[in-house]
Amino acid sequence: MDVTRLIIVAVGGQGNLLASRVLGEAARRSQVPVRMSEIHGMAQRGGVVESALVFGDAQSPIISDGEADILVGFEPAESLRALKKCNADTTVIINTAALQPFTAAIGKGVYPDLDDIQRLIASKCARLISLDAAALARKAGNVLSVNMVLLGALSATNLIPLNEQSLKDAIGAVTRQAFAETNLKAFELGRKAATA
């Protein structure tokens, strides 16, 4: 089976690891080979959390620079920072809702302009899908469902070897029951936004 490499970057607390768990569970249910790894550690306290998912016949659980087929960025500036993982064929999905790092608040560095971020990514990679996942999550009924919106968008690209239904089933199995409905709604909204 062909190898598909997916990088997810987020800020601690955005639900990146839960999104990875959903993808992993969907892969298990669909009998798609998958290996995942995550970097957090000290970064849990408001730092960057990166996960790598490798689908198909490869053994390595991590992704080298330039080798991601897809990048899903939960935060625009972090997506830009992760661009070194991408190449000219990479599809990038970003959430346009910015989270200013504290360093910017205290005047150490300037948060890049949102339009510049999108222009730069679009000019270097094969495809850029941007959506305001925070707004869509709110619309679905839970601000914390940003991760599910982005999973929906990812699913709409048809780039990962997992179908829509298996992802929905995995959301039901992995996320908390009380949020299942809003999570699925968020997933739908993300799918629609990415196909629009």
Place this chain on the structure above:
Amino acid sequence: MHKLLQDNAGETLMLLGNEAIARGAVEAGLAFAATYPGTPSSEISANFFQMAKQSDLYFEYSTNEKVALEVTAAAANSGVRSMCIMKHVGMNVAADAMMTLAYVGVKAGLVILCADDPYMFSSQNEQDNRYYGKLSGLPILEPSSVDEVRQIMPYAFELSETLQEPVIVRTTTRINHSTGPVLLGEIIPPKTKGNFVKDPFHLVTVPAVSRNLHVRLLKRLDQAEVLSCESKYNFIHGKGPWGIVVNGVSYNYVADAVRDLGIEDQTRIFRVGFSHPMPGEKLKAFLQGCEKVLVVEEGEPYMEETIRALAQEAGLILPIGGKAPQLFSRLFEYDPAMVREKIAAWFDVALEPAVPLDLSDVPEIPQRPPNLCAGCSHRATFYAVNKATEGMATVKPNDIGCYTLGFMPPLSAGDFLICMGSSVGTGCGFSQVLDDKVISYIGDSTFFHSGIPGLINAVFNNHDMTLVILDNHTTAMTGHQPHPGVDMSNLGQEGYGRVSIESLVKGIGVPHVSVIRPYNVKKSVAALKEAIAFEGVSVVIAQQDCVLQARSLKKETGRPFRVDPQKCANHRNCINDLACPAFYMENDRVCIDASICTGCSVCAQVCPENAIVPVKEKK
């Protein structure tokens, strides 16, 4: 029931490496486990802690790794399968017990799980603990994947019983924190009751006994080498004149690279999974068939040294590559592209590397370093110390925990740090040779782990220093594990004792002890001033729950605060001196993000204009 306790052999689950380790141990009939928490190993113990409530497993958080190894050594010498879990630097603490335990050996299986951290994702160094196998004479097993680590655990217990020695299972972060499908095996019911047979001439290591035990250990090592050669975890696949010897996670990168480069027909791979003792005879036979060999191992040239020696013994002259300026580094982690590139270079194969993007026009992106949480009481304590020492020349040794993050400006709470407990010992040294006032910081869990001996030293030698114990009632950095000072009833747990830090410190004989509530800034600064002015040893215990844990236990935290723009004079003391991450700038004015603010009220006390007020405050 806990998902790792379910009797569902044959099923496949998606597991984190650390969960797979826990499951493998349970399948092996593990009955007794102990640890001191340390990333990347923490989730193994977190799972045991939960499982212990639902099964016959005994599990404890010990005060440090040496104690953890001592309790498990006793259990294993009473015939109970045991496991001791630690991160790589923890093995330095356990080493004193481990070196002689290797002489004494065990009756039932004892596995020492040691998680190394190449690249130091969450550690102070990246030591390669395979050398501990050489140093102690204990066998080492090194899995390459999440599924394999589950499998290797029962094997490790059996090996331990065959050799009657503890066995080290060494992982790296990329095993501990990877997730993959794991095929579950049968669970052997644990044997929880032990039986200790007195045998002082083998178990009490006075010199006359140890002389015999060392002889026995070397015999067991010879036996272990035979087992290493036979072990299914030291396997060879492929054939051809090019040899690659590889261990651990790098095996995956090598396997992918050999396929990507299309050199499967020319290459034979020796995967070393039983790495101490190295499988000498098997490796010699492997080398005989190779024209050229490359050793791929993160960290130190542990295998490479052995392989060069084996080639010499076998009278073989062939190029052996490994660590070299143009090849592999002793630094950091490896990755698939890098391994592919080095293999191509060494065997002279054409390589089409991925074309990297030109990122020269990407603007500089502000850093996002980890930070103390909004409302973290450590920030308040550091702020209070800074206020109390304004204009004073100070040196502030810090220690291992969340509070280490305070070393960055503006708090600048940390001038020196080497290991757990070092803030106290190094504080003693600094105070002796410097005129500056020494204020050492240590967390509550770390204080129990290894701060106490340093404090005893300070009292005995009458060093002039202040120790601030940052007591947030948990081990926060590794994920909120308990320690001997925790009131376990708060966590819904029964049957535990509790050690009061205050009584303990007084018991040691510290002449000046005070307790502060860091959220009360004024009182804290006053108490700190007094403690710092005291000549001799003073201890200040700053007590306040970790706000992250308080939130997860659904304890009441305060109402969020806001900045009243009418009153704010925009001098930014709050942001410049306190730097709570809930602050942000909007139109050049300081604002507070109400969704992040925990309502600790410290900034309100810092603001000289009283411009920081609770949200929805009555007018």
